[in-house]
Amino acid sequence: MSTPTPANPALLTRRTALKHGLAGILATGFAPLLLPSRLFGASAPSNRINVGIVGNGLIATSHVGALLGRDDCQITALCDVWRTKAEKMQKRIQQGYAENAGTAGFKGVDLHATHEELVARPDLDVVFVTTPDHWHAAVSIAAMQAGKDVYCEKPMTLTVREGRTMVNIARRTGRVLQTGTQQRSESAFRRAATIVRNGWIGDITLIRTRLGNFPAATELAEEPIPADFNYDRWLGPTPWRPYNAQRVLGNYGGGWRVFLEYGSRKNGDWGAHHFDIIQWALGMDASGPVEFIPAGFEGSPYQTHRYANGVTVQRVDGNQPAMIEFIGTKGTVGVGRDDYLVCNPIALATRPVRADEAHLYESNDHHTDFFNCVRTRQRPIADVEIGHRSATVGHLCGIARQLRRPLRWDPATEEIIGDPLASRLLDRPRRAPYSLL
Numbered sequence: 332m333s334t335p336t337p338a339n340p341a342l343l344t345r346r347t348a349l350k351h352g353l354a355g356i357l358a359t360g361f362a363p364l365l366l367p368s369r370l371f372g373a374s375a376p377s378n379r380i381n382v383g384i385v386g387n388g389l390i391a392t393s394h395v396g397a398l399l400g401r402d403d404c405q406i407t408a409l410c411d412v413w414r415t416k417a418e419k420m421q422k423r424i425q426q427g428y429a430e431n432a433g434t435a436g437f438k439g440v441d442l443h444a445t446h447e448e449l450v451a452r453p454d455l456d457v458v459f460v461t462t463p464d465h466w467h468a469a470v471s472i473a474a475m476q477a478g479k480d481v482y483c484e485k486p487m488t489l490t491v492r493e494g495r496t497m498v499n500i501a502r503r504t505g506r507v508l509q510t511g512t513q514q515r516s517e518s519a520f521r522r523a524a525t526i527v528r529n530g531w532i533g534d535i536t537l538i539r540t541r542l543g544n545f546p547a548a549t550e551l552a553e554e555p556i557p558a559d560f561n562y563d564r565w566l567g568p569t570p571w572r573p574y575n576a577q578r579v580l581g582n583y584g585g586g587w588r589v590f591l592e593y594g595s596r597k598n599g600d601w602g603a604h605h606f607d608i609i610q611w612a613l614g615m616d617a618s619g620p621v622e623f624i625p626a627g628f629e630g631s632p633y634q635t636h637r638y639a640n641g642v643t644v645q646r647v648d649g650n651q652p653a654m655i656e657f658i659g660t661k662g663t664v665g666v667g668r669d670d671y672l673v674c675n676p677i678a679l680a681t682r683p684v685r686a687d688e689a690h691l692y693e694s695n696d697h698h699t700d701f702f703n704c705v706r707t708r709q710r711p712i713a714d715v716e717i718g719h720r721s722a723t724v725g726h727l728c729g730i731a732r733q734l735r736r737p738l739r740w741d742p743a744t745e746e747i748i749g750d751p752l753a754s755r756l757l758d759r760p761r762r763a764p765y766s767l768l
């Protein structure tokens with residue numbers, strides 16, 4: 332890294348050590364002949380951001396693919412509860428670096444059985460938290476408290492209360508946290524949010540988003556726990572359940588995603604992405620809706636939430652081509668992944684943004700934005716407060732659904748209004764010894 336943060340003594344220690352090592356080499360008189368020029372350049376090993384990854388499943392595989400192609404960082408540590416999986420990832424990374432001539436000086440990837448051990452490493456700068464949702468908060472907090480910046484997968488939390496705790500810790504420790512809601516770094520979503528924010532389609536009358544559905548969670552027969560798998564730690568703070576391979580499986584259509592213990596089903600899985608874009612478009616990044624109504628309540632087929640100004644969001648699974656459709660008094664915008672953007676009027680897709688109009692934060696690559704912010708100490712595009720507020724929308728939809736009744740929410744105090752039972756669901760009990768802090 333080129334801009335050490337004084338808040339990270341680990342970086343300074345590592346760099347100081349390297350400096351002394353170099354001084355020793357230089358004293359021999361051979362250094363100019365022996366040292367490749369890239370050792371001194373922007374991508375010198377000492378300048379690269381050292382990355383540790385906790386959780387080595389589906390999304391970690393994508394991150395690793397992208398990180399291997401960057402010369403501003405290097406992956407140096409992995410942690411997983413399943414040793415076999417960690418070893419497989421280790422092999423892939425070692426091979427990737429071996430084939431990549433730009434990463435001379437790479438020292439290998441170490442494996443750790445626990446995230447506590449990984450975050451304690453003085454040489455690490457950032458930690459990617461790519462576990463299922465029920466571990467996001469505890470691992471991110473441990474990393475921030477150990478002086479590391481964090482890239483935390485979405486939804487940032489399992490409960491509303493975890494989110495405020497994470498924001499407080501990030502602010503107190505001065506750490507950078509990027510939430511893995513990478514749609515914010517895609518131009519079609521930025522353009523849709525820009526159109527809505529600037530009132531180009533008039534007043535918003537309705538927003539419809541499709542999240543899809545998971546199959547119901549079912550009882551699973553007990554199976555033997557694999558020998559090299561720390562199942563107790565996989566469950567972590569969640570209630571004890573008999574082991575079954577399906578329960579812990581990373582699978583986009585099922586596996587752990589169908590169980591409310593480990594996530595928020597589709598309200599977390601896709602809601603974390605689409606509710607996040609809606610919050611951005613409406614300028615609600617530090618706030619949120621005020622009312623949550625479950626599907627089926629008083630005959631409404633759609634799960635619904637509403638903002639204080641009356642803007643209503645409906646979850647209309649599977650009924651529209653766009654992932655999110657904004658309907659206004661003067662037009663519509665439909666947006667989705669792979670650059671899907673359908674505007675009416677069509678000219679809105681390319682209309683220039685005037686100097687006096689809202690220009691939204693521009694990031695075209697979520698990793699690049701994160702690593703830039705690690706260097707500059709600025710808040711990234713999906714900062715911890717934003718990640719918390721967007722995850723909160725999904726959690727409150729889930730609580731209303733679970734209780735089968737509407738909820739009123741005060742986004743300023745972050746309290747459910749007049750419903751003590753629902754309020755108890757803003758956090759969850761944690762199984763000992765897995766505490767949050």
Ligand SMILES: NC(=O)C1=CN([C@@H]2O[C@H](COP(=O)(O)OP(=O)(O)OC[C@H]3O[C@@H](n4cnc5c(N)ncnc54)[C@H](OP(=O)(O)O)[C@@H]3O)[C@@H](O)[C@H]2O)C=CC1
Pocket residue numbers: 385386387388389390391410411412413416446461462463464466484485486511512513560564565567579580581582600
């Ligand atoms: N931004 C995006 O577009 C996407 C984000 N995600 C998010 O990423 C997260 C992970 O999802 P996915 O990769 O599909 O899940 P996987 O189950 O495939 O991967 C999770 C990994 O974490 C490991 N793990 C579980 N608990 C711990 C722990 N305490 N310490 C270390 N490792 C642990 C698992 O071990 P084991 O192998 O033993 O189960 C597994 O290797 C989720 O929160 C998900 O919402 C996922 C996909 C896309």
Ligand SMILES: O=C1CO[C@H](CO)[C@@H](O)[C@@H]1O
Pocket residue numbers: 583600601604
């Ligand atoms: O974030 C996500 C987006 O894509 C996946 C589905 O294709 C989800 O399951 C995942 O968690």
